[in-house]
Amino acid sequence: MANDVWIADSYAKINLGLHVLERLPTGYHAIETGMCFLEWRDHFEVKRAPEMKLEMNDENIPTDDSNLINKAIETLNRYIGLQHNYLIRVDKRIPAGAGLGGGSSNAALTLRLLNKIEELGLTDDELIDISRDLGADVPFFIKGKSGIAKGIGHEIEHLDLQPDFWIVTCFPNEQSSTAEAYQNCVPDPEPEFDLKKILTEEDIDEWQFILNNDLEKSVFQRINVSGNMKDQMYEFGATYASMTGSGSAVYGIFEQDFVATNAYKGLLELDFPTNLTRPGFEPDYGIYRKA
Ligand SMILES: C[C@](O)(CO)[C@H](O)COP(=O)(O)OP(=O)(O)OC[C@H]1O[C@@H](n2ccc(N)nc2=O)[C@H](O)[C@@H]1O
Ligand SMILES: Nc1ncnc2c1ncn2[C@@H]1O[C@H](COP(=O)(O)OP(=O)(O)OP(=O)(O)O)[C@@H](O)[C@H]1O
Numbered sequence: 001m002a003n004d005v006w007i008a009d010s011y012a013k014i015n016l017g018l019h020v021l022e023r024l025p026t027g028y029h030a031i032e033t034g035m036c037f038l039e040w041r042d043h044f045e046v047k048r049a050p051e052m053k054l055e056m057n058d059e060n061i062p063t064d065d066s067n068l069i070n071k072a073i074e075t076l077n078r079y080i081g082l083q084h085n086y087l088i089r090v091d092k093r094i095p096a097g098a099g100l101g102g103g104s105s106n107a108a109l110t111l112r113l114l115n116k117i118e119e120l121g122l123t124d125d126e127l128i129d130i131s132r133d134l135g136a137d138v139p140f141f142i143k144g145k146s147g148i149a150k151g152i153g154h155e156i157e158h159l160d161l162q163p164d165f166w167i168v169t170c171f172p173n174e175q176s177s178t179a180e181a182y183q184n185c186v187p188d189p190e191p192e193f194d195l196k197k198i199l200t201e202e203d204i205d206e207w208q209f210i211l212n213n214d215l216e217k218s219v220f221q222r223i224n225v226s227g228n229m230k231d232q233m234y235e236f237g238a239t240y241a242s243m244t245g246s247g248s249a250v251y252g253i254f255e256q257d258f259v260a261t262n263a264y265k266g267l268l269e270l271d272f273p274t275n276l277t278r279p280g281f282e283p284d285y286g287i288y289r290k291a
Contacts, residue, residue, distance in 0.1 A: 005047045005290040006117055010090075010109040011283040012040040012100035012275075013140065014169060014244040014251050016161060016199055019191045020182070020214040028136070028152040029182050032191075033245075034199045036146035036162045038169055039277040042092050042106060045290070046113055049087035058092040068103040071134055072110035076120075079130045083118055095273050097175025099245030101137045108141030116287050128154075137245075144285045148196055161199055166260030167277040168233070169244070169251040170267045172225040181246035184218035204253060207240040219247040226250055229267075236263035 016034030023029055054063045054070055061067065065074070069088060076082055088110070094102035111131055115122045122130075128139040136153035146161040193210045202210065220227035226243055229250040233241035237259040238252030254260035264276040 002048050004117075005045055006113060006287060007046075007290050008044050008109055008113055008287040009041040009284065010044060010094075010102075010105040011141075012038040012094045012102060012105065012169075013137070014038060014100070014167070014249075015213060015242075016163075017195050017211040017242075018213040018215060018245065019195055020185050020187045021189050021191070022187050024152070026152075029185075029187060030151060031153060032148060032150050032195050033153070034146075034148055034159075034161050034195065035140055035156075037277075037281065037283045038100070038167060038251075038275055039281050040094050040100065040169065040275040041283075042090055042094050042102065044106075044109060044113065045089045045091075046086050046117065048084050050085060052085045053087045054090070055087070056090045056092050058096070061092065061096055068107040068134060069110045072107040072131070073114070075130055075134060076111060076114055080120055080122070082114060086114070086117075095171040095173075095249065097177070098171045098249035099176065099178075099243065099247045100169070100171075100249055101141065101245065104135045104137035105141045107131065107134045108138050112142065112285075113287055144283060148199070159196075159200060162280055162282065163204070163253055164279045165204065165239070166254040166257060166279060167251055167275075168236075168238070168254060168260055168263045168267065169249055169275045169277070170229055170233075171249040171273045172223065172229055173272060174223050174225060174248050176219050176223060176226075176247035178246040180222075181215045181219050185214050188214070204239050204255075207253075208234075211240065211242070213242050213244075215246050216243045219243060223248045229272075232267075233263065236266060238263070 018033040147158040233252030241252040
């Protein structure tokens with residue numbers, strides 16, 4: 001038991017449309033957004049250790065108290081208290097500051113992992129309750145199912161929104177600040193199009209005319225390469241393309257495998273971190289003991 005090594009994966013998300021409805025007195029914004037998963041994942045290995053330690057193979061992300069994994073540990077210690085210390089090793093593949101939710105996904109997995117390893121017995125709803133201060137996207141990653149997020153992002157209605165097509169996602173190597181993206185957008189309390197109806201009823205061919213990410217405009221003004229990348233996705237043959245979340249990564253949805261593969265290869269050749277996700281992909285949220 002004491003020498004067990006636990007492994008699990010932490011997945012990236014993309015936003016399918018994002019409406020910013022209202023600026024709230026807290027500084028946060030009321031939104032509605034579709035969310036689904038990518039096959040892009042960070043890999044965790046966890047084992048007991050004399051002291052808490054986080055190791056991450058991405059030198060751009062600090063492993064101090066500001067890391068969302070350490071914040072998640074601190075939250076669990078505050079609410080329930082952990083029995084042991086752990087060495088957490090993360091093979092970080094999801095780019096940070098990309099709108100792919102990498103940090104939030106890591107925080108959610110840390111809560112789920114320690115809940116299981118320490119046999120704390122907390123339900124998903126209890127984990128969601130204690131995770132609220134860690135970030136708006138964290139409850140979505142604890143639920144681990146695609147759906148529509150509302151409120152500041154914490155209220156999730158589960159719907160099967162995982163596209164039945166190929167998704168090519170690309171990070172233009174420039175981080176985008178989430179706070180800045182929200183600050184620079186203009187909220188619209190009455191969006192022209194009904195997000196749920198688009199995502200559940202409209203043909204994907206129509207999406208480019210009716211499905212918008214309200215954070216895109218101001219981010220594209222600052223990070224031109226993201227805007228160019230969206231145009232490129234359409235040039236490569238995407239049926240729909242958009243920035244994800246607060247950027248700067250952009251994805252394209254492709255109906256045919258060879259068209260998607262061609263786009264994937266073309267973007268990789270430009271030296272941008274790129275991912276190809278299969279139709280109908282579902283994340284494996286299992287937590288396993290390493291043999
Ligand atoms: C852009 C999205 O990824 C879409 O899923 C999320 O809305 C952002 O989720 P997140 O990165 O977990 O966001 P947080 O870490 O909670 O917030 C970072 C900052 O973004 C702004 N923020 C975030 C979420 C929200 N609904 N309104 C906001 O205005 C706030 O200034 C906040 O201080
Ligand atoms: N475990 C972590 N993984 C990635 N980034 C982290 C982590 N902990 C803290 N951060 C910091 O959080 C910032 C945002 O990273 P993150 O990957 O969460 O952003 P994002 O992709 O824009 O996500 P979101 O869609 O939730 O806004 C980065 O500047 C990074 O240094």
